[in-house]
Amino acid sequence: MPQGPAPDGLRDRAWSRWLDPDDRTLAVLLLTPAALLLAVIIAYPVARLFYTSLFSLSLTSGLPARFVGLENYTLVMEDPVFWETTWNTLLITLITVPGALLTGLALALLANLPFRMKWPVRLALLVPWALPLAFAGLIFAWFFHSEYGIVNDVLRRLGIQGVIWFNSPNWAFAAICLTIIWKTSSFMALLILAGLQTIPRSLYEAADVDGAGRLRQFFEITLPLLKPSIVVALIFRTITSLQTFDIPYTMTGGGPGTSTSTLAMYIHQNTVSFLDLGYGSALAVVMFAISMAVSVVYLRVIRS
Incomplete structure (x- = not known):
């Protein structure tokens, strides 16, 4: 019915x-x-x-796209430049992420002190973070210039011979890492400062009554309660570090040779300069997989 x-x-x-x-x-x-x-x-x-x-797709060859399966990934694994740029990327991550964390933690603790005028200190934290990455790279490329850079000028005034920063792979790599730490430490500081604001003052007052010193309070109250903020900051900073492009590109262009090239720069070279979209896409997929693997590790840490 x-x-x-x-x-x-x-x-x-x-x-x-x-x-x-x-x-x-x-x-x-x-x-x-x-x-x-x-x-x-x-x-x-x-x-x-x-x-x-999954395709052989090079716009410079004039040939139509051809399905090749996983052949591009095989070429990636056999490419020495891929391994070199990946190692450079991982090394930048291993150096700059802890460096930015320690610097950001110190800046956050400084900004959290009971100043009468807190806003100038906290506003200063925003300046490096708000500065465009490429602009920061250009500024520090001038700072580290061998002839008229401010870094060599200070060294000479101290009686130390200046360094030709961008002619040496090690010195160029050090200059890039210092620039990235300066640029990203403010981001870490802002996240950690937000975590510091959530810690109740009553915990420190109780610790004072119990006779705990500042150092003990830091390790037994501040650091444990800052763990969530620190882990979130590490996740964001690590992911962006694995995708580092702007600062090395503007400071050294990957040189000398490919000693300061990152995986993101190598992807850009293959897709934009060489117009090899198939191989460049395979490189990008590998970088995405690395980023996801690191994210999974951090998420397991948060869950535990």
Whole structure:
């Protein structure tokens, strides 16, 4: 028998379920737009990137795209420049992430001191973070210039011979790492400062009553309660460090040779300069996989 329209009571209950949803329904409603947005801006581009990496597609050859499967990934594994740029990227990460963390922690503790005028100190933290990466690279390339750079000028005034920074792989790498630490430590400081603001003052007052000194308070109160903020800062800083491009590109262009080239610079060279979209996409997929692996490690640390 054909059923008639739903009774008014059922329609009212359905509307009330949507207007006053339970926790599960509310979570689905709130997360659906974010999930769709992530699918559009992340999932589709990554899937398209992987699809392109399965083809031999060089715009300079004039040949049509040809499906080669995983051949591009085999070439990546046999490419010595890939391994060199990957090692440079990992080395930059291993040096600059702890360096930025320690510097950012010191800056955050300084900005959290009970100054009467706190805003100039906290505003100073925003300057390096707000400065564009390429602009920071150009500024420090001038700082480390062998003839008229401020770094060599200070060294000469101290009676120390100046260094030709960008002619030596080691000195050029050191200059890049110092620049990245300066640029990114303010970001770490802002996140850690936000964590410091959430620590109740009553804990320090109780520790003072118990006779705990400043050093003991730092290790037994401040650091444990800062762990969530530090881990979040490390996740963001590590991911962006693995994708380092602007500062090495503007300071040295990857030289001398390829001694300061990063994986992101090598991807840019293959896709933009050489127009080899298939091989460049395979390199980008590998970098994405490395970034995801590091993210998984950090997320497991947070969960534990």
